[in-house]
Amino acid sequence: MSEQITTLTDATFDEVVGASDKPILVDFWAEWCGPCKMIAPILEELAVEQSDKFTIGKLDVDVNVATATKFSVMSIPTLLLFKDGEVVARLVGAKPKGAMLQEISANL
Amino acid sequence: MPEHTRVLIIGSGPAGLTAAIYSARAQLNPIVIEGEPSSTTDQPGGQLMLTTDVENYPGFPEAITGPELMANMRAQALRFGADLRINKVQVLDTDSRPFRAWLSDDDEPSITADTVILATGARSMMMNVPGEERLLSHGLSTCATCDGFFFRGQDIAVVGGGDSAMEEALFLTRFASSVTVVHRRDALRASKIMQERALANEKIRFAWNTKVTEVLGDEKVTGLAAQDTVTGEDRVLDVTGVFVAIGHIPNTTLVMGQVDLEENGYVRTGLGSFTNVDGLFAAGDVQDHVYRQAVTSAGSGCIAAIDAERWLEAQGH
Numbered sequence: 001m002s003e004q005i006t007t008l009t010d011a012t013f014d015e016v017v018g019a020s021d022k023p024i025l026v027d028f029w030a031e032w033c034g035p036c037k038m039i040a041p042i043l044e045e046l047a048v049e050q051s052d053k054f055t056i057g058k059l060d061v062d063v064n065v066a067t068a069t070k071f072s073v074m075s076i077p078t079l080l081l082f083k084d085g086e087v088v089a090r091l092v093g094a095k096p097k098g099a100m101l102q103e104i105s106a107n108l
Numbered sequence: 109m110p111e112h113t114r115v116l117i118i119g120s121g122p123a124g125l126t127a128a129i130y131s132a133r134a135q136l137n138p139i140v141i142e143g144e145p146s147s148t149t150d151q152p153g154g155q156l157m158l159t160t161d162v163e164n165y166p167g168f169p170e171a172i173t174g175p176e177l178m179a180n181m182r183a184q185a186l187r188f189g190a191d192l193r194i195n196k197v198q199v200l201d202t203d204s205r206p207f208r209a210w211l212s213d214d215d216e217p218s219i220t221a222d223t224v225i226l227a228t229g230a231r232s233m234m235m236n237v238p239g240e241e242r243l244l245s246h247g248l249s250t251c252a253t254c255d256g257f258f259f260r261g262q263d264i265a266v267v268g269g270g271d272s273a274m275e276e277a278l279f280l281t282r283f284a285s286s287v288t289v290v291h292r293r294d295a296l297r298a299s300k301i302m303q304e305r306a307l308a309n310e311k312i313r314f315a316w317n318t319k320v321t322e323v324l325g326d327e328k329v330t331g332l333a334a335q336d337t338v339t340g341e342d343r344v345l346d347v348t349g350v351f352v353a354i355g356h357i358p359n360t361t362l363v364m365g366q367v368d369l370e371e372n373g374y375v376r377t378g379l380g381s382f383t384n385v386d387g388l389f390a391a392g393d394v395q396d397h398v399y400r401q402a403v404t405s406a407g408s409g410c411i412a413a414i415d416a417e418r419w420l421e422a423q424g425h
Contacts, residue, residue, distance in 0.1 A: 030257065032253065032257075033253075033254055034153075034157045034158065034174075034175045034253070034254070035145065035146070035147040035151065035157070035254060037175075038145040038151065038152065039145050042145065061257070062257070068258075072246075072327075072328075073258070074245060074246060074247060074255065074258045074328070075147070075245040075246075075249060075254065075255045075258070076254060076255070077147070078245075092147075092245045093146065093147035093148075093245065094145040094146050094147045094151065095144075095145060095146065096144040096145055096146075096196075096212065097145075098212070098213065
């Protein structure tokens with residue numbers, strides 16, 4: 001995994017997301033989720049290309065159930081965009097890079 | 109200038125990738141437009157990307173997962189030089205010679221092709237009842253392997269009576285307290301082995317002769333409104349999750365109005381993979397409403413590659 005993407009856990013989530021000065025996009029994923037694997041390389045690219053606009057974190061829902069439940073994640077991949085600790089956009093399901101970036105950019 | 113290829117393969121399920129392996133080995137340098145990331149069957153790798161164990165694909169005595177099988181086929185196609193691209197054909201013109209294809213974000217056609225192998229597969233059918241669209245991803249799902257995890261300890265339903273429905277129901281028993289199979293008829297369409305497994309599973313219940321009329325819930329699924337198809341009686345099933353597995357429809361949008369379809373909407377193929385359009389071949393679930401297996405789909409991809417190769421030879425290409 002790229003060094004650009006922060007691994008989040010139930011224990012670190014609030015601290016990292018709350019303290020983030022840039023918007024942070026959190027990828028709720030799991031090892032057994034095929035569509036999650038498909039968007040992983042796209043997120044790696046975005047983490048590099050868009051690093052001046054937002055950062056990216058990932059949270060494995062398999063071992064971090066509390067955070068996934070808190071944000072009512074019922075389908076993965078789900079991408080939540082946080083600005084000042086608040087959810088400002090919710091992207092459910094794998095999408096092509098262009099469509100993904102468009103939805104994120106519209107909410108930055 | 110568009111890029112020209114002798115063989116353009118659209119789709120990357122077993123049919124598309126087998127066609128790619130064969131035409132790459134025949135030195136035809138095929139371009140494969142695989143599709144784009146999605147959480148539906150409309151994604152690179154196709155329907156098998158959303159399945160778990162594939163137990164009936166010959167050569168894998170201990171079973172293999174759908175995504176692994178597709179990764180293997182992809183690697184095999186790459187090994188022989190197939191040019192695989194994560195992209196989507198948005199428009200296909202089969203009136204012109206060569207054929208022309210527009211990919212995502214193209215204003216001009218970016219690929220021209222002497223032959224096209226259409227292997228766009230099929231997608232899950234939805235129920236088209238109130239509440240369904242609104243609650244999709246909020247307790248309603250078409251992918252048990254993606255979303256089953258979120259229903260631990262809950263009572264959920266699977267709608268459908270075929271093999272896909274049984275597979276989803278069985279998979280979901282890993283998480284759910286109970287799985288109710290909701291089926292319009294009083295008998296299953298599923299294969300004998302899948303029926304037996306489902307019927308023997310203690311967590312699986314059956315709601316026979318039951319037609320879903322509405323998915324209930326404001327922000328999350330809270331139940332299913334249903335009607336008894338025999339007595340006409342209305343009832344509510346208390347479930348917090350609904351998985352839809354009621355069948356498939358072929359992905360024919362690209363060739364709509366350009367190629368002959370069967371009455372049920374599948375692409376009509378005559379002998380082998382030939383369609384009524386010269387140089388356009390169809391393989392896999394887009395033209396097969398009868399068998400719809402990974403192995404028959406792969407077999408038809410092979411047929412299409414050989415048909416395309418011989419057609420090109422006969423044309424002097």
